[in-house]
Amino acid sequence: MHPEDENDIISKTQLKQESEALQKLGARLVSLSPSQLKNIPLSDNLSDAIKLAHKISNKHEALRRQLQYIGKLMRSEDPEPIEAALDVLTNKHQAATHAFHQLELLRDELISEGDEAISRLMEQQPSFERQKLRQLVRQANKEAAGNKPPKSSRELFKYLREIMVDKQG
Structure with missing residues (x-):
């Protein structure tokens, strides 16, 4: 041999x-x-x-x-292009999950800190409407104090996602 x-x-x-x-x-x-x-x-x-x-x-x-x-x-x-495409899909999912968590944290920060957090956000992202943010934060705090469903909190999250995703996409 x-x-x-x-x-x-x-x-x-x-x-x-x-x-x-x-x-x-x-x-x-x-x-x-x-x-x-x-x-x-x-x-x-x-x-x-x-x-x-x-x-x-x-x-x-x-x-x-x-x-x-x-x-x-x-x-x-050839498994390499298939594996590479699968990795991209996995990373997109992880990135989307991370972005989702970041928006949740931002929403919670806005609700707990109020005008201070809104001002910081407006400095970073002037495309938000200050009045709408304040209104949603005020409503979310009222709902939380009254043990009501977090409708405004959800609306605030949707609004944040709308503006932030439009900025990225």
Whole structure:
């Protein structure tokens, strides 16, 4: 046996691990919604197999076989662009969650600190209407004091999101 041939030989264990990794990647693809799948570069065969897996998701054994088939199709695909697209989707989700939490914190700060916080926000973001912010904060505090549902707090959050998302988008 030549020394070059030894490098070309891949063990059965390694083949099995690679196959399982591709099958897991296929399962991640199946877990995505159709709108998320549009952003991922897939061959027609793989795309069709994933659509079929969505249809048979309530039949355990059939889904298992379909996932194996998707794993088999994945062997003829380049997994790197697919993994990169999945990472982008994951990061977008994490970024959206972070932005959501930041808006919640800003809303809570406005409600607890009142005019002081509104002035700071107006300095950073002059596109807000001071009067509307003050009105929503005042209403939110009244609702909280009266043990009423936080309708104004929700409206304040929506207003913050509207202006902040328009600024970014």
